[in-house]
Amino acid sequence: MSLSRKNTCLCLIALGLFLTLTGCSSPKAAPEIAPVKVGMMPITDNSPFWVAEQQGYFKDEGIQVELVPFPSAIERDSAFAAGQIDAGIGDLLAVAAMNNSGTAVKAVSVGQGAAPGENRFAILSAPDSGITKSEQLANVPIALSLNTINEYITDNLLTAEGLKQDEIKTTNMVKLPIRFEALLNGSVKAATLPDPFATLAEIKGAHLIVDNSKNIVAQTVVIVRQETLDQNIEGVKKLMQAYDRAVKDLSADPEKYEQLIAEKARIPGEVMSSQEHPLQLHFSEPQAPDQAGVEQTISWMKDHGLLQKDFQYGDLVDERIIKK
Numbered sequence: 360m361s362l363s364r365k366n367t368c369l370c371l372i373a374l375g376l377f378l379t380l381t382g383c384s385s386p387k388a389a390p391e392i393a394p395v396k397v398g399m400m401p402i403t404d405n406s407p408f409w410v411a412e413q414q415g416y417f418k419d420e421g422i423q424v425e426l427v428p429f430p431s432a433i434e435r436d437s438a439f440a441a442g443q444i445d446a447g448i449g450d451l452l453a454v455a456a457m458n459n460s461g462t463a464v465k466a467v468s469v470g471q472g473a474a475p476g477e478n479r480f481a482i483l484s485a486p487d488s489g490i491t492k493s494e495q496l497a498n499v500p501i502a503l504s505l506n507t508i509n510e511y512i513t514d515n516l517l518t519a520e521g522l523k524q525d526e527i528k529t530t531n532m533v534k535l536p537i538r539f540e541a542l543l544n545g546s547v548k549a550a551t552l553p554d555p556f557a558t559l560a561e562i563k564g565a566h567l568i569v570d571n572s573k574n575i576v577a578q579t580v581v582i583v584r585q586e587t588l589d590q591n592i593e594g595v596k597k598l599m600q601a602y603d604r605a606v607k608d609l610s611a612d613p614e615k616y617e618q619l620i621a622e623k624a625r626i627p628g629e630v631m632s633s634q635e636h637p638l639q640l641h642f643s644e645p646q647a648p649d650q651a652g653v654e655q656t657i658s659w660m661k662d663h664g665l666l667q668k669d670f671q672y673g674d675l676v677d678e679r680i681i682k683k
Contacts, residue, residue: 393591394423395598398435398447401428403554403624403640404470404478404579405448407605410616414608416601422594424601439464445587446598450508450579451648451656452665454675459666463585466648467680468599472578473643479570480512480577481557486564488548493520493568502532502541502550508577511659513551515576516569555630558638562629572639580648588677599645599680606642613640647678 399405408426411417417424427444429435436453438444440462448470457464471478482501484490490499496517503509510529517527530547532538535556542550543563552560561567571577581602583595609616620640621631630638650672657675660666 392422392594392597394425395446395587395591395594396425396427396444397598398438398444399426399428400431400435400448401623401625402448403620403626403638405623406609406616406620406640407470407602407642408448409619409623410605410608411601413616413619414605416604417598419604420597420601422597422601424598436462439582439584442584442586444584445591446581446583446595448579449582450577451653451675452508452511452660454580454582455657455660455666455670457582458670458675459668464582465585465588465677466580466653466675467583467588467595467677468581468602468645469643469648470579470581471642472575473646474641475574476572476639477575477641477643478577478579479554479557479572479639480509480516480551481554481561481570482513482516482549482551482568483542483557483560483565484549484568485542485545485547486566487545488566490548490568491566493517493522496549496568497522497526498528499548500528500530502530502538502547504533504538505529505531506663506665509551509553510663511656512571512577514659515574516571519574520569555624555626555638558633558636559627559630561636562633575652578648578652581645583677583680588679592679595680603645606644609640609642645681647681648676 397408399408412426429438432449432453435447436457439457451466454464454466490496501513503513513529514527518524532541538550539552539556539560541547542560542565588595617631620626626638653672653675657670
């Protein structure tokens with residue numbers, strides 16, 4: 360073999376070895392972004408997802424998102440358990456309850472409630488009840504949905520107003536329309552309602568006793584299945600990037616999206632047009648739930664016998680999605 364041919368062979372062998380060791384023989388494929396299904400109830404908390412869909416932000420971020428409608432949280436949570444949806448808006452109690460029952464999910468961001476006045480819940484008294492102050496609610500049954508965010512908020516608001524825990528009485532009334540009508544017709548003397556029902560009840564003569572407009576006790580969160588986080592974390596990040604853009608739009612010009620939100624969340628026209636009791640729609644930028652709030656929720660659920668497992672902050676929250 361001639362010297363020139365020998366040198367050429369040696370160069371080719373060295374080049375092949377270099378490409379093998381460095382992995383440069385072929386470019387590394389980008390992770391595949393799987394479609395994401397988001398469970399949607401007709402509530403204002405979901406507004407950023409509707410805006411993101413309308414504005415084309417999901418497409419801009421390079422992700423296919425399907426917004427799947429559900430009539431209530433029960434059906435939505437069943438879909439989480441069955442693996443039929445990847446994400447949805449709920450609350451920390453729902454996150455803990457699903458994990459407690461074996462459905463692995465985590466909160467990736469606060470939806471509403473990062474700042475006071477978001478995600479409003481109110482305790483109201485019936486128009487002819489004669490109850491206008493929180494102390495008058497001592498030992499008066501308050502209609503709400505037991506073992507849910509409704510009861511959690513009621514306990515926190517009334518103990519902050521000076522009532523003792525054993526003075527807070529409740530009666531279970533799960534369906535919101537029935538609870539709303541029972542309050543207005545005086546079948547119950549008091550009820551805990553979320554907006555827009557709370558605002559509509561005020562318009563129709565119910566008395567506002569106390570609400571969460573000055574605290575963050577009623578946070579909602581974006582919930583994601585653990586399996587989705589494990590297999591499609593880039594898709595979840597893109598989902599929340601689109602959500603964040605929609606939140607900025609809602610903050611900059613909320614009136615632009617009033618018709619969309621009224622239609623999707625089924626808000627009565629008299630609520631949208633009310634000057635005396637305007638419906639407040641505020642959204643903070645995405646951020647992870649605070650540890651103190653999560654621990655408070657866990658403690659309350661344990662006290663009420665709703666958890667059989669011991670959870671820590673990291674068991675219920677994934678901080679990888681939202682950039683700090």
